[in-house]
Amino acid sequence: MKMRETPLSNCERDFIRSAIADKKRLDGRQPYDYRKIKITFGVDRGSCQVEIGETRVLAQVSSEITTPKQTRPSDGMLFINVELSPMASPGFEVGRRPDVTVDGNEVKIHPVEEKDPLPLSVHHMPICVTFAFYEQGKYLLVDPTDKEEKVMDGKMVVGMNKHREICSLQVTGQMLLLKDQVLRCSNIAVVKVTEITELIHNALDNDRQARGWETGMQYFLVLSLLIRVSPVNEKKDKGVGSIGEGGPSAWEVDNEMEQEVADEIQTVNKSDRSAEGNSRLSGNHGDDSEEEATCTLSKDDLHNPTQLQ
Amino acid sequence: MAGLELLSDQGFRIDGRRVHELRKIQCRLGVFSQADGSAYIEQGNTKVLAAIRGSKQKTLHDKVLVNCQYSMATFSTGERKRRPRGDRKSQEMTMHLRQTFDAAILTNLYPRSQIDIFVEVLQSDGGNYCASVNAATLALIDAGIPLKDYVCACSASFVNDSPIVDINYLEESSGKPEIIVATLPKSEQIVFLEMNSRLHEDNLSKVVDTAVKGCKDVYQILDTAVRDHVSQVATVHGWEN
Amino acid sequence: MVDHVGKVVLPGETLSDFKESEKTYKVILGPGLRQESDDIIVSKPGIVRFKEPNVYWVDSNQKRYVPVKGDSVIGIVTNKAGDVFRVDVGGSELATLSYLAFESATKRNRPDVKVGDIVFCKFVVANKDMEPELVCIDSNGKSGGLGVIGRDGGYMFQTSLNLVQKILNPDCVLLKLLGKRLSFEVAIGMNGRLWIKARSVSETIAIANAISASEYMSNEQIKEMCKRLLDALAGF
Numbered sequence: 001m002k003m004r005e006t007p008l009s010n011c012e013r014d015f016i017r018s019a020i021a022d023k024k025r026l027d028g029r030q031p032y033d034y035r036k037i038k039i040t041f042g043v044d045r046g047s048c049q050v051e052i053g054e055t056r057v058l059a060q061v062s063s064e065i066t067t068p069k070q071t072r073p074s075d076g077m078l079f080i081n082v083e084l085s086p087m088a089s090p091g092f093e094v095g096r097r098p099d100v101t102v103d104g105n106e107v108k109i110h111p112v113e114e115k116d117p118l119p120l121s122v123h124h125m126p127i128c129v130t131f132a133f134y135e136q137g138k139y140l141l142v143d144p145t146d147k148e149e150k151v152m153d154g155k156m157v158v159g160m161n162k163h164r165e166i167c168s169l170q171v172t173g174q175m176l177l178l179k180d181q182v183l184r185c186s187n188i189a190v191v192k193v194t195e196i197t198e199l200i201h202n203a204l205d206n207d208r209q210a211r212g213w214e215t216g217m218q219y220f221l222v223l224s225l226l227i228r229v230s231p232v233n234e235k236k237d238k239g240v241g242s243i244g245e246g247g248p249s250a251w252e253v254d255n256e257m258e259q260e261v262a263d264e265i266q267t268v269n270k271s272d273r274s275a276e277g278n279s280r281l282s283g284n285h286g287d288d289s290e291e292e293a294t295c296t297l298s299k300d301d302l303h304n305p306t307q308l309q
Numbered sequence: 310m311a312g313l314e315l316l317s318d319q320g321f322r323i324d325g326r327r328v329h330e331l332r333k334i335q336c337r338l339g340v341f342s343q344a345d346g347s348a349y350i351e352q353g354n355t356k357v358l359a360a361i362r363g364s365k366q367k368t369l370h371d372k373v374l375v376n377c378q379y380s381m382a383t384f385s386t387g388e389r390k391r392r393p394r395g396d397r398k399s400q401e402m403t404m405h406l407r408q409t410f411d412a413a414i415l416t417n418l419y420p421r422s423q424i425d426i427f428v429e430v431l432q433s434d435g436g437n438y439c440a441s442v443n444a445a446t447l448a449l450i451d452a453g454i455p456l457k458d459y460v461c462a463c464s465a466s467f468v469n470d471s472p473i474v475d476i477n478y479l480e481e482s483s484g485k486p487e488i489i490v491a492t493l494p495k496s497e498q499i500v501f502l503e504m505n506s507r508l509h510e511d512n513l514s515k516v517v518d519t520a521v522k523g524c525k526d527v528y529q530i531l532d533t534a535v536r537d538h539v540s541q542v543a544t545v546h547g548w549e550n
Numbered sequence: 551m552v553d554h555v556g557k558v559v560l561p562g563e564t565l566s567d568f569k570e571s572e573k574t575y576k577v578i579l580g581p582g583l584r585q586e587s588d589d590i591i592v593s594k595p596g597i598v599r600f601k602e603p604n605v606y607w608v609d610s611n612q613k614r615y616v617p618v619k620g621d622s623v624i625g626i627v628t629n630k631a632g633d634v635f636r637v638d639v640g641g642s643e644l645a646t647l648s649y650l651a652f653e654s655a656t657k658r659n660r661p662d663v664k665v666g667d668i669v670f671c672k673f674v675v676a677n678k679d680m681e682p683e684l685v686c687i688d689s690n691g692k693s694g695g696l697g698v699i700g701r702d703g704g705y706m707f708q709t710s711l712n713l714v715q716k717i718l719n720p721d722c723v724l725l726k727l728l729g730k731r732l733s734f735e736v737a738i739g740m741n742g743r744l745w746i747k748a749r750s751v752s753e754t755i756a757i758a759n760a761i762s763a764s765e766y767m768s769n770e771q772i773k774e775m776c777k778r779l780l781d782a783l784a785g786f
Contacts, residue, residue: 006708007638009626010666011700011745018703019751026755154412156502166513169488169504172405174412176457176498179517186510370630370665 008150016151020139025148027053032142032188037196039203053145126159126167127196129189133173137181142188156182158189162197315468315483323479324353331463331475331523332436334530336444338451338538344427346452350444353477354434359444361452362425373419377406379441381430402438409442409462409491409501415455424454435478436464442491442501443527450535458493459531460500463523465490465516467508472519490520494528497521555600559608563592571604580607611712615640615741617676622696624706624739625684627667635663637671637684640708640741647671651685653693661698668700668745670737699737704747705754711742713765723769727776728757732783756783 016026023031035053042048047060132144132152141148149155154173160166166186171177316322326332332353341347346361368374379402380394392399410426426448428441442462449456466476466485473480481487486508491501499521508516554565568577568590579585582594583606596610615623617639625637625645634646647669652661663669675683686696700706717724718738725736734748734757744761748754760779764772 006640007626007628007666009668009700009706010664011668011704011706013666015703015705015751015754019755022751024751024755026758028755028759160510164510165507166504166510167507169502169513171499171502172408174408176412176493176496176500177502178498179514179521182499182502182517183514186513190510 008147012147013151016148017134020134020141020148025141027145031140034143034192034195035145037199039200041203041207052143125197125200126161127193127200128157128159128168129192129196131156131158131185131188133175133177133181136175137177140181140185142192156185158186160186160189160193162194164190164193315480315485316471316473322473324477328471328473329519329522331526332477334443334527336447336531336534338447338535339542344448344452346448346450346454348444348447348451350440350447352436352440352443352475354432355430355436355440355477356432357437357440357444358429358431359441359448360427361445361448361454362427363419363422363452363454364425365422368421368423371420372416373414374423375407375411375414375416375426376423377403377410377426377428377445379403379406379428379430381433381437385430385433402441405438405501405503406441406445409460410445410449412500413446413456413458413460413493414449415457418455433478435476435481438462438489439464439475439491439527443531447531447535451538458495459528460491461494461524461527461531462489462491462501463520463527464488465520465523467512467516472512472516474519474523486516488516488520490517490524492521492524494525554598555606557598558596559592559598560595561591561593565590565592565598568606569600569604576604578605580605582608582610611710613710614642615711617641617645617673617682618740619673619676621673621676621740622738623671623673623684623741624699624737624743624745625669625671625741627663627665627669629665630663635669637669639682639684639739640743641682643681645673645682645684647684647686651687652697653687653691663698667698668706668743670696670699670739670745672696695737700745700747702747704735704745705758706743706745707758707762709742709744709762710765711740713761714738714740714742714744716765717761721769722772724761724764724772724776727773728760731780732757753783 019025020031025031025033027035029035035055036051038051040049040051042060047058049056049058051057130143132141132148132155133139134141134152136153141152144152144155152173154171154175154177156171156177157169158166159168169186171182314323316328320327322328324332332355334350334352336348336350338348339346340349340358341360344360345363347359349358350356366374378394379399381390381399383390383393406426406428414424426445428445430437430441439462442460446456446460450459463474464476464481465472465474465488466480467473468480468483468485476487484506486504486506488504488508489502490499492499502517554567559565565583566589570577577590579590580599582592582596584591584593592608594608594610594612596608599607599609617623623639625639625647627635627647628638628644629636633650634648636644637647639645649655649660649663650657651671652663655661669684669686671684671686672688673682674685675681686693686698688694688696716722728734732748732753734746734753736747736757737745739745744758746754746757746761748757756779760775763775767775
């Protein structure tokens with residue numbers, strides 16, 4: 001059963017509105033300020049936890065070499081799973097559709113080569129910025145908190161990379177906007193995206209140093225999800241039980257087994273040379289809207305909180 | 310789709326249209342007698358039916374609850390669809406339609422009641438959302454529900470440095486950016502906006518403009534259809550005297 | 551038992567040696583303690599408290615509000631149903647508030663309450679088998695500060711149940727300190743909701759944040775924080 005969410009009183013609504021009209025926010029931020037972002041990497045490779053204010057998201061990536069779909073022999077597959085635990089908010093429940101935008105198309109996976117494992121390479125890092133609108137677009141807030149989201153007329157989510165390319169854009173809610181307002185938001189987004197990209201790069205550099213390990217490219221979901229993939233036989237000749245310099249082992253396999261796994265992967269690769277180098281996954285699959293949810297990373301999968309089967 | 314040339318050097322698209330040309334739109338209002346309002350629209354090969362039903366239920370205390378149901382006929386696509394509604398795409402579409410019309414209908418006029426909007430895509434050739442919005446607008450007008458303005462939707466894309474309007478299925482699945490806009494054409498206010506794929510920020514303005522212009526063109530056509538329909542009804546009822 | 555007072559206890563522990571009332575030879579057990587045949591068993595983790603002459607209870611950190619008869623709470627009106635309002639107080643179910651339970655309300659003269667309003671009210675029925683019931687008048691039919699609040703501004707926010715008890719404690723200096731320099735109105739509900747109205751939006755936000763921040767502070771720390779806050783506000 002879904003738990004009842006505390007309703008928002010008129011008093012809170014009016015107060016938040018008047019505060020916004022006054023250019024003030026409950027947490028002391030300016031209208032265009034972001035909340036504090038904290039990025040922590042897990043001990044395992046490919047996991048990361050991001051905190052934006054009181055919102056926390058954990059992302060975990062794993063990879064596996066499989067046969068591609070018959071219809072698209074040169075494409076890899078990408079699954080994205082968003083889970084909103086009822087622990088996070090009493091309003092979340094399986095089957096509900098909160099507006100969560102996840103962005104992560106255009107991922108290219110290199111097959112594992114001889115001894116040198118290649119990390120997941122990513123074309124670009126899309127970062128999402130959320131804008132909330134009040135009083136028919138008169139007031140604008142960046143990165144609204146949940147209370148501010150309850151009061152807002154509508155919101156706009158812009159996904160953009162640091163090359164100023166918009167990867168996704170969505171306006172939702174019951175409000176009317178003018179084109180100029182949309183463009184203004186996209187301009188603000190440029191600034192915020194640059195800042196956050198910088199922040200993520202710093203976090204990655206720190207992590208790399210902490211691990212003492214050459215890592216590769218990283219790959220992002222919503223500005224809060226950061227995912228990393230490490231190929232299966234990544235540390236084949238580095239010996240078991242050590243990731244970089246101090247990280248505890250996440251690999252409870254013995255050398256032999258690891259070798260086996262690696263060999264297997266090699267075989268798979270050879271038999272599938274044609275697919276090599278370009279196991280590309282594109283987000284645009286036209287009108288494929290069946291409930292199969294296997295490979296198509298179409299936007300509506302991303303919007304869906306329920307598990308892909 | 311890589312082999313296909315979406316826009317020829319002469320400025321023609323795959324189906325022979327120019328960049329700023331809409332597909333042919335045909336529509337009819339009042340196609341059903343049981344529903345409170347209904348409409349049928351064809352935009353090129355995309356064909357959509359919409360029906361409206363109002364009911365008095367104890368729902369929201371201060372405004373009308375707008376409820377939508379979007380479904381695609383099993384024969385609407387190239388491959389047979391397994392589920393006409395309830396899959397993720399339909400759910401998302403339903404949500405978007407509800408949001409769009411929540412913003413456009415004067416919801417505070419009918420507290421404690423509900424408006425159901427049923428949309429059925431009979432044939433799909435790109436621009437399902439746009440055709441659904443346009444059909445639902447006509448059906449709402451047919452039902453006599455007060456709106457802020459017509460809601461017109463149109464899509465646009467960006468090929469070879471030039472924006473193209475009202476894209477069809479082939480253009481949609483080419484991997485080029487797709488932007489979908491629903492506007493209130495008179496005030497040029499945007500009710501709904503969505504974009505997929507990569508587009509440089511500098512080009513956003515151009516593409517949005519193209520889509521908004523497309524919405525205005527759609528509006529002209531819808532408006533003519535509504536006026537025709539109303540004058541016909543007026544003649545039948547003898548209101549003119 | 552006297553030596554248990556002020557100590558941490560865990561559910562399942564058995565307590566003994568209670569101080570009885572001299573006249574009746576009885577002990578009153580409050581929340582967190584329960585009698586099972588001849589034993590007194592702890593049912594909540596927390597600190598044992600004692601009040602003269604014979605009252606014992608356990609102070610525990612609980613997040614969900616459970617309605618208690620006589621508690622003043624802040625509720626949100628969620629619905630009007632017939633002749634009652636349904637009010638969310640943060641408990642497991644909605645409480646009812648009759649429209650006759652307002653000062654000078656009659657069958658003809660209905661109080662002006664809208665859905666979404668916040669009301670400061672008292673429980674008259676709070677029982678595990680019955681729907682909780684609220685009123686906005688005392689036994690004399692007077693409002694005594696109860697009723698709809700927050701119509702003309704102010705901000706309501708949620709804190710923990712413990713914080714509310716803490717700031718209501720006469721030993722707590724927080725509100726006194728804030729009140730010395732700022733003028734504001736406050737309504738404190740035992741369900742953890744606070745409503746504050748100061749002269750300006752920024753003052754209201756500042757006070758709300760000060761209250762939320764004081765949860766784990768000692769009186770000394772609160773003094774320090776208030777000083778900094780008031781200085782910062784003066785320089786606004």
